[in-house]
Amino acid sequence: METILNYYNAYDEDNRLVKDKAHEIEFITTVHFLDKFINKTSKVLEVGAGTGRYSFHFAEKACEVTALDITPRHVDIMKEKAAGKTLKLNPLLGNALDMKKIENNSFDAVLCLGPLYHLTGEEQRKQCIRESLRVLKPGGVLAIAYINRAATFVNYIHRNAQNINNAGxxxxxxxxxxxxxxxxxxxxxxxxxxxxxxxxxxxxxxxxIASDGVVGTLRDIINKFTDEEFNKWMEFHLMTCNDSSLMGYSQHGLYLCRKA
Known part of the structure; x- marks a missing residue:
């Protein structure tokens, strides 16, 4: 946990999804699919909310949102961003593995869009899913984001070819x-x-879903697109991003399901 806190205390999570066109694709794709299931009557929990990019999106659509994160700095940022706004948004400090402050069957949608990035043990990942399902109403939607292993390997080589020699x-x-x-x-x-x-x-x-698709191999080109060209790219991407053959290319994946 200390390693995670140190990482996010030094990282600009607030701008990760908006710093260029290539990074915007993950956010645009995720809300494109979630907007099909979440509306203004939905009660939403975001687990591992970071600085609340998704939580604010749905709060601004009049949803009642609880935004839980393990990093005190992130919770403070969400509180600052929410100050003075008439949003039904509750930033909350908490752990995805033990959400004891939250009642069973209390949310229409649970967004787990970060915790599985950091849970290196299989039992930890299962506990996170168990807790997410516990607080989700029957029939409610669970969204889980994950980082793709093959795309990460390619991404590290793209950053520095000498990483081919890195045992980690x-x-x-x-x-x-x-x-x-x-x-x-x-x-x-x-x-x-x-x-x-x-x-x-x-x-x-x-x-x-392949949240960002093949963007990792075309990042520099996509970032040079005009807005019109980028919109055409997004049209192609949204047509193809649930093709399982693309998953190895995509840095991020998004699994959507309903609680039985």
């Missing part, structure tokens, strides 16, 4: 195995791992 990077590439990289507080999954994890719960799958 090769641990990331070992699909199906637990790995431990002391320099990295992230966990990287695969489409198949995510499918197997969620198959162990009593849920009805809606979709498994």
């Amino acid at each position: 990077l090769w641990n990331i590439a070992k699909t199906g195995l637990e790995f431990n990289n002391e320099e990295d507080c992230f966990y990287y999954s695969t489409y198949a791992e995510m499918e197997a994890l969620m198959d162990s719960f009593n849920v009805n799958k809606i979709d498994n």
Whole structure:
């Protein structure tokens, strides 16, 4: 936990999803699909809310939102951003593995769009899903984001070709195995791992989406697009992002399901 807190105390999470066109794709795609299931009558919990980019999106659509995060700095930022606004938004300090302050079956939608990035043990990931489902109403929608292992490997090489010699990077590439990289507080999954994890719960799958698609291989080109060209790219992306053959390219995945 200390490693995670240190990471986010030094990282600008508030601008991650908006700092350029390539980074915007993940946010645009996620809300494109979530907006199909969440409306102004929905009671929403975001687990691992960060600085509240998604929580504010839905609060501004008149949803009642609880935004829970483990990082005190993030909770303070959300409170500052909400100050003076007439939003039904409650920033809350808490742990995704033990949400004891939250009652059973109390939310129409639970957004778990960050915790699985950091839960390196399988039992931890299962506990996070159990807690998310516990507080979700029957028939409610659960959204889970994960980082794709293969795309991460490629991304690290793109950053620095010498990373091909990094032993920790090769641990990331070992699909199906637990790995431990002391320099990295992230966990990287695969489409198949995510499918197997969620198959162990009593849920009805809606979709498994490549949130940013092939953007990792085209980042520089996409960032040079005009707004019109970017809109055309998004049209293509949204047509293809639930094609399972693209999942290995996508840095982020989004699993959507309903609680049975």
